[in-house]
Amino acid sequence: NIVFVAKEITDDETRVAASVETVKKIKSFGFDVVVEAGAGTLSRIPDSEFEAVGAAIGAFTDAASADVILKVRRPSESEISGYKTGAVVIAIMDPYGNDEAVAAMARAGLSTFAMELMPRITRAQSMDVLSSQANLAGYQAVIEAAAIYDRAMPMMMTAAGTIPAAKVFVMGAGVAGLQAIATARRLGAAVSATDVRPAAKEQVASLGAKFIAAEDDEFKAAETAGGYAKEMSADYQAKQAALVAEHIAKQDIVITTALIPGRPAPRLVSRAMLASMKPGAIAVDLAVERGGNIEGVVTGQVADVEGVKVVGFANMAGRVAASASALYAKNLVTFLETMVNKETKSVVLNLEDELIRATMLTYAGDVVHPAFGGAKK
Numbered sequence: 001n002i003v004f005v006a007k008e009i010t011d012d013e014t015r016v017a018a019s020v021e022t023v024k025k026i027k028s029f030g031f032d033v034v035v036e037a038g039a040g041t042l043s044r045i046p047d048s049e050f051e052a053v054g055a056a057i058g059a060f061t062d063a064a065s066a067d068v069i070l071k072v073r074r075p076s077e078s079e080i081s082g083y084k085t086g087a088v089v090i091a092i093m094d095p096y097g098n099d100e101a102v103a104a105m106a107r108a109g110l111s112t113f114a115m116e117l118m119p120r121i122t123r124a125q126s127m128d129v130l131s132s133q134a135n136l137a138g139y140q141a142v143i144e145a146a147a148i149y150d151r152a153m154p155m156m157m158t159a160a161g162t163i164p165a166a167k168v169f170v171m172g173a174g175v176a177g178l179q180a181i182a183t184a185r186r187l188g189a190a191v192s193a194t195d196v197r198p199a200a201k202e203q204v205a206s207l208g209a210k211f212i213a214a215e216d217d218e219f220k221a222a223e224t225a226g227g228y229a230k231e232m233s234a235d236y237q238a239k240q241a242a243l244v245a246e247h248i249a250k251q252d253i254v255i256t257t258a259l260i261p262g263r264p265a266p267r268l269v270s271r272a273m274l275a276s277m278k279p280g281a282i283a284v285d286l287a288v289e290r291g292g293n294i295e296g297v298v299t300g301q302v303a304d305v306e307g308v309k310v311v312g313f314a315n316m317a318g319r320v321a322a323s324a325s326a327l328y329a330k331n332l333v334t335f336l337e338t339m340v341n342k343e344t345k346s347v348v349l350n351l352e353d354e355l356i357r358a359t360m361l362t363y364a365g366d367v368v369h370p371a372f373g374g375a376k377k
């Protein structure tokens with residue numbers, strides 16, 4: 001079998017779907033690996049390093065003979081047209097609201113897998129791209145904020161006077177939010193955080209941050225069986241907004257990370273709230289790709305909204321590309337390994353496997369994922 005590691009064509013994509021370590025691993029399955037020239041450049045992996053562990057360096061046209069294509073982003077129509085029928089394509093597919101793009105992959109006869117649909121069960125923890133990337137995004141959000149904050153983050157008591165610790169408020173305490181809390185704490189900030197899931201309260205406290213939330217009956221029932229947040233009622237959102245409005249006025253830096261699976265991001269910070277913040281305040285919106293938690297956020301930019309610098313960088317994990325690629329590649333190869341028959345040295349799809357069922361979007365010409373209009377075969 002031939003595994004092709006694609007060079008990403010999306011403008012802001014700095015990551016790559018393989019590392020030196022994972023190429024070695026794929027070779028150990030008995031597969032040949034072709035890496036598209038320059039695929040690792042932005043993640044600081046030169047072609048020569050891939051070559052040194054036995055990969056061939058190729059061109060996009062080599063994708064045509066590949067049995068497995070590893071990518072970061074869903075392939076475009078033009079990329080798809082270069083793949084052979086029956087090829088397995090594994091990537092972050094972003095299928096929600098992109099029915100036509102999913103259908104196009106089905107028409108091309110590709111077996112496609114969306115890494116972000118990986119179930120959050122123990123067996124699949126090492127394949128969880130949402131966690132591996134969100135963790136780095138949470139870290140990087142704090143670094144970006146610190147870089148444009150015109151003050152120091154930690155309290156400094158010097159002979160020339162005292163600098164107060166920055167007040168950082170993290171909204172949404174999932175994987176990204178918890179890492180943002182930890183990172184801001186390491187920089188010496190005074191950190192508070194909010195979430196709608198009651199389980200987050202203890203996690204926030206264990207990181208040494210203060211938990212802020214309207215803890216009513218709806219809050220107590222706000223976590224789904226899968227551990228995700230529910231979309232909250234208008235009544236709860238109003239309560240939460242009142243509490244946040246009061247708290248945010250005293251903050252120097254706000255970092256928002258709130259998401260609800262399959263839904264637009266909840267709007268948590270209004271223009272009026274931004275206007276109430278101190279001069280020089282910073283806000284970072286990690287939910288910008290899903291519509292944003294902050295009113296006025298502009299994708300890909302640092303926008304001045306009501307005197308606050310609002311950071312709207314998409315693909316925050318991609319700004320720590322070398323680290324993000326290393327973890328993403330590891331997630332991918334671990335999943336690929338579950339499909340490998342080591343005797344025949346080939347990929348065999350077990351359609352009954354829980355991980356395959358959860359992530360497979362298209363197969364044998366059809367959209368098969370029930371959440372995207374498919375009926376399971």
Ligand code: NAD
Binds near residue numbers: 131200230260
């Ligand atoms: P996410 O990216 O879907 O959302 C980020 C956070 O935003 C969540 O904590 C969510 O509760 C919060 N949020 C949603 N609406 C909000 C609102 N209106 N106000 C404030 N906060 C709001 O979540 P995630 O980071 O993927 O994590 C979700 C859960 O899954 C967490 O409990 C996490 O620990 C858990 N998890 C489990 C595993 C596993 O078991 N393998 C792996 C990763 C994460």
